Amino acid sequence: MISSVEMMLDRWKHHQDKEIDVSEEFRLLTLEVISRTAFGSSYLKGKKIFELKLSVLANQNAFKLRFPGISKFWKTADEKEAEKLVTGIWDSVVEMTKKIEDKLLTKEADGFGTDFLGSLVNAYHDTDEKKRISIEELVDECKTFYIAGQETSSTMLGWTLLLLAIHTDWQEAARKEVIDSFGNKNPHLDGIVKLKTMTMIINESLRLYRPVISMTRKVEREVQLGKLILPMTLHVANMALHHDTQIWGEDVHLF
Ligand code: HEM
Numbered sequence: 001m002i003s004s005v006e007m008m009l010d011r012w013k014h015h016q017d018k019e020i021d022v023s024e025e026f027r028l029l030t031l032e033v034i035s036r037t038a039f040g041s042s043y044l045k046g047k048k049i050f051e052l053k054l055s056v057l058a059n060q061n062a063f064k065l066r067f068p069g070i071s072k073f074w075k076t077a078d079e080k081e082a083e084k085l086v087t088g089i090w091d092s093v094v095e096m097t098k099k100i101e102d103k104l105l106t107k108e109a110d111g112f113g114t115d116f117l118g119s120l121v122n123a124y125h126d127t128d129e130k131k132r133i134s135i136e137e138l139v140d141e142c143k144t145f146y147i148a149g150q151e152t153s154s155t156m157l158g159w160t161l162l163l164l165a166i167h168t169d170w171q172e173a174a175r176k177e178v179i180d181s182f183g184n185k186n187p188h189l190d191g192i193v194k195l196k197t198m199t200m201i202i203n204e205s206l207r208l209y210r211p212v213i214s215m216t217r218k219v220e221r222e223v224q225l226g227k228l229i230l231p232m233t234l235h236v237a238n239m240a241l242h243h244d245t246q247i248w249g250e251d252v253h254l255f
Helices: 002-013 022-039 053-062 077-105 116-124 135-166 168-182 196-208 238-242
Strands: 215-218 223-225 228-230 233-236
Touching (some): 002 022, 022 135, 077 116, 116 135, 135 196, 168 196
Antiparallel strands (some): 215 233, 223 228
16 A cells, blocks of 8 residues: 555656646555555556446446336447446456466465455365355456445545645644654554544545445335334435434534
8 A cells, every 4th residue: 555655646746836636646546555455466467457437337327217128228328338347357357367376277376365366266266165156256246346445435535635625724733643653654554543633534524525425225124113114125325414413513514
């Protein structure tokens, strides 16, 4: 993670006094971090998969009206592009899986590895049939990991930076806390978890501009909970909860 941030800050050095599109920068940063964590490789190596316009398309497509029957044969440009990206992701994950398997065969490695993909390949080769996962499940897990992790973290970073740019008092407080904790050294996990001001800033940014606006829960039947009757499919509108004056007070919309 530190090397990915260093790469980004290096790029920023060449932009002094010029505008930086931080939203694009954070998109690249999160792709890079997830890619390194999941595949132990840098973003550039796994680039094909991680051009995840797919998450945007998936969101767009999820809210589109479709005509039963017709939508099977007639697809929108977005749906066609999403399908193409899905095939691309499939090919890339299978190719990377094969590389990991080959390394074991040629004895370049003594196992499938301990990163995210390595653990999945391990499960794919599990000798216990009940625990073994299929190649479809393996690819699906990779997609979920990326889609769930990338948009969320990059939008969170973007909003947090914007809020800090507006509220310079909090920017100063955050800077002081980080310098007091780490000086000029790289941050480490034990220290990061103790950063109170930074945690407050990130939580407040997530409250105001949450990357996930609602969550769905499905149960087998309608349930009565006290006075409430909960339907089988329940949409938890966390966006509404985050902006409820009864919970947060009249200044709910303020940072
Ligand atoms: C600010 C950053 C993030 C936010 C706000 C966030 C938010 C959420 C929420 C609300 C859910 C629950 C969705 C539901 O239950 O309906 C979820 C699930 C999940 N998140 Fe995150 N997430 C963030 C970062 C990440 C990262 C960095 C990763 C991994 C790289 C990740 C991977 C996942 C996975 C795998 C799931 C489960 C998805 C599933 O099984 O359907 N998330 N996230």
